Amino acid sequence: MSHRTLEDVQKRLETLQTFELDESEFEERRDEALDKSEPEDQLIAGYHKLLGEVSEQMNQMDEHMGMTPTCFMGCAFCCYFPIIVMKLEADILITAINRMDEERRDRIKQHLKQYFHDYQDKLEKVESLDFDDESMKYDYRKEWLPCPLLDTETNTCMAYESRPLPCRTYVNYMDPKLCENQLVPEETVSFEFLYQDYMGNLNEIAQEVATANDDVIDYPDDLFEYNLLPVFLKRWMDER
Numbered sequence: 001m002s003h004r005t006l007e008d009v010q011k012r013l014e015t016l017q018t019f020e021l022d023e024s025e026f027e028e029r030r031d032e033a034l035d036k037s038e039p040e041d042q043l044i045a046g047y048h049k050l051l052g053e054v055s056e057q058m059n060q061m062d063e064h065m066g067m068t069p070t071c072f073m074g075c076a077f078c079c080y081f082p083i084i085v086m087k088l089e090a091d092i093l094i095t096a097i098n099r100m101d102e103e104r105r106d107r108i109k110q111h112l113k114q115y116f117h118d119y120q121d122k123l124e125k126v127e128s129l130d131f132d133d134e135s136m137k138y139d140y141r142k143e144w145l146p147c148p149l150l151d152t153e154t155n156t157c158m159a160y161e162s163r164p165l166p167c168r169t170y171v172n173y174m175d176p177k178l179c180e181n182q183l184v185p186e187e188t189v190s191f192e193f194l195y196q197d198y199m200g201n202l203n204e205i206a207q208e209v210a211t212a213n214d215d216v217i218d219y220p221d222d223l224f225e226y227n228l229l230p231v232f233l234k235r236w237m238d239e240r
Helices: 006-018 023-034 039-065 087-098 102-118 120-127 136-142 165-169 177-181 192-212 229-239
Strands: 084-086 226-228
Touching (some): 084 087
């Protein structure tokens, strides 16, 4: 099977200069979330709706470029990259897990308990890495540390519908073996410019929620504390 060349992908990525990102779609998702009656429901709905809009915008960009990612279920090499999120996102993800049906929720919690036992030494290493260091991703990948929510038997995400933004914006349009053969492939693409509309509207939802009930969120601190997803999930498990 033949795959796109780097030159072809780069040319098609250049056509995004004429792609018009519809910011109003993010605003509509924000307003839909704020229609919920309870502050916590507003926050969770906003998180999922805005993430869904990110995925929708990426689909539209793929159509604009005439490309489809070669990523497929069971290919989980990107799940070994550092996932850095703000505390607010981690808290919403945890709330989403707590709202799952009992069997699925208990399975995830048992998985996390075993995960933090099995990977204790590697976690201590990656937690000491400097996020601003250019070699951070490479040093993290060398540890071959899976995301806490990756089921390594099936190579699938255990909380797929609630997976954070970095998991959605990282794609490969070329041979999937690039991800298999390189720790940090330069040919993959991360649509980080989508963060602005996502973060801006999530911030507005958080402001509304904090105004209505400051017990739901510690605003703005929860938006300024960033860390590795495993750190936040371990903190949650330790507090149980």
